[in-house]
Amino acid sequence: MPPRRKKSTQKPKRAAQRKEAIHKRQGAVKGKSSGEASSSATKPETQPLSNVATLDLDVSYVGKLEPPPPPPKLPERKQWQLTGTKELPVGWNWDEPDLHNDDIEAQIERCHVRISENILPDTFRKKLVVYEERLVEKKELMKNHPGLSWAVIQRLEDLKGIRDWLEEEGDHLELKPIVEALMVAYKDGNLDIYTDLGLVTYWSKGKQISQPRPFDLQEYQAIAHEFRGDRAFWVEGLFGHSTPRIGQVLVTRANNIHGMIRDPTFQNEVDMSFALPLWGIQNSRGPHVVLPCTDDTGSDYSCLYYEDITDILDWYRTQNLIGYAPVAHITHVSLANGVRQLFAVVFLWINLHHPSQAGHPPMPSWDLIQCIVWTHPRSSYNRPARINGPWMRFKIYTASAPEGTPNMWLFDKKSGFIERVPTVRTAMHQRIMPHLAPRLN
Numbered sequence: 001m002p003p004r005r006k007k008s009t010q011k012p013k014r015a016a017q018r019k020e021a022i023h024k025r026q027g028a029v030k031g032k033s034s035g036e037a038s039s040s041a042t043k044p045e046t047q048p049l050s051n052v053a054t055l056d057l058d059v060s061y062v063g064k065l066e067p068p069p070p071p072p073k074l075p076e077r078k079q080w081q082l083t084g085t086k087e088l089p090v091g092w093n094w095d096e097p098d099l100h101n102d103d104i105e106a107q108i109e110r111c112h113v114r115i116s117e118n119i120l121p122d123t124f125r126k127k128l129v130v131y132e133e134r135l136v137e138k139k140e141l142m143k144n145h146p147g148l149s150w151a152v153i154q155r156l157e158d159l160k161g162i163r164d165w166l167e168e169e170g171d172h173l174e175l176k177p178i179v180e181a182l183m184v185a186y187k188d189g190n191l192d193i194y195t196d197l198g199l200v201t202y203w204s205k206g207k208q209i210s211q212p213r214p215f216d217l218q219e220y221q222a223i224a225h226e227f228r229g230d231r232a233f234w235v236e237g238l239f240g241h242s243t244p245r246i247g248q249v250l251v252t253r254a255n256n257i258h259g260m261i262r263d264p265t266f267q268n269e270v271d272m273s274f275a276l277p278l279w280g281i282q283n284s285r286g287p288h289v290v291l292p293c294t295d296d297t298g299s300d301y302s303c304l305y306y307e308d309i310t311d312i313l314d315w316y317r318t319q320n321l322i323g324y325a326p327v328a329h330i331t332h333v334s335l336a337n338g339v340r341q342l343f344a345v346v347f348l349w350i351n352l353h354h355p356s357q358a359g360h361p362p363m364p365s366w367d368l369i370q371c372i373v374w375t376h377p378r379s380s381y382n383r384p385a386r387i388n389g390p391w392m393r394f395k396i397y398t399a400s401a402p403e404g405t406p407n408m409w410l411f412d413k414k415s416g417f418i419e420r421v422p423t424v425r426t427a428m429h430q431r432i433m434p435h436l437a438p439r440l441n
Contacts, residue, residue, distance in 0.1 A: 111131065175231075221283050275349040
């Protein structure tokens with residue numbers, strides 16, 4: 001939900017009516033629900049949605065809303081005496097928890113302090129070299145962009161990389177004009193970083209179509225539907241500009257997941273249900289398909305193949321339905337091996353599949369989530385895995401036990417943990433992990 005407004009005796013009339021406008025139920029097409037239908041269902045589910053005509057897209061919410069709560073404060077600095085010790089003291093951290101990693105100047109100063117205190121001087125000399133190189137790069141970039149904040153300059157560098165990537169890989173989603181328009185807006189001072197305020201801007205076909213405003217999922221669906229959001233569409237500032245993580249480089253396909261939601265059992269991979277919105281029907285969800293996904297606790301996004309999405313679209317057409325995957329943006333993704341890559345992000349519907357329920361997902365509601373699109377051929381040998389993303393951790397209870405297997409138990413209610421999750425003897429904790437044990441022939 002949008003943040004609370006500042007308490008004020010004078011509020012702009014249109015801004016004061018924004019919440020009411022968001023929840024106006026106009027333009028929704030009624031239809032029989034297929035949310036719990038099997039993959040053979042043909043009738044889409046619809047829900048009320050904001051009408052774009054009621055949205056004050058020309059109104060900027062900068063300074064009109066209470067900002068989100070600030071991030072937790074950094075811990076206080078600790079003093080250490082490490083000279084001449086053979087073991088590191090309890091609580092020692094190789095990083096500096098009281099400093100932000102991107103506070104380059106402060107990190108350099110701390111390195112000098114550590115060296116002068118003779119605390120692991122060789123380690124901090126190496127660290128000092130890295131931060132001094134980053135400082136040179138920062139100063140050079142700021143020299144090339146006088147008058148712009150460091151946050152804006154960093155975003156410009158990201159956008160430059162995205163533009164180059166689109167030129168090399170092909171602009172299939174027609175996003176390059178938007179990226180170039182964003183760069184111009186940032187350089188001219190017409191756009192700023194609003195991450196701390198929780199505000200985003202919408203762009204379509206190379207033009208800005210909204211002033212900074214809080215991100216609202218119903219609004220997004222309405223705007224994406226109005227501006228044909230499957231291409232040439234972008235949400236700038238969505239969930240900030242930090243680099244999301246995907247741990248797919250380190251995951252294994254050998255995990256067994258035992259779901260105790262109405263007592264199903266999953267083997268090897270998690271079966272997730274996916275569906276796409278439909279053209280011509282606001283806030284709609286087409287029939288779902290079931291796809292096996294690797295469970296990755298370190299991923300900030302779900303991940304599907306581009307071929308998965310095109311297959312769903314083709315299947316919809318056989319049922320006289322026209323689906324689409326609304327675009328969110330392109331983002332840098334940090335993989336588990338430290339490599340940063342660019343991927344397109346789309347929105348689609350997700351739920352947990354239940355094999356014993358005749359194809360009916362067990363959860364009472366579907367969720368529209370962000371999803372990374374793998375461009376690798378689905379049949380290639382070096383293909384990445386489909387990833388379910390963080391959805392399960394937000395929606396259901398999960399449990400594991402040190403029983404010598406990678407099993408996981410899933411619950412829709414907290415009850416059942418004691419009865420279902422096995423009790424393990426202490427001796428089991430001392431065993432070598434199965435995949436690390438030597439193989440005897």
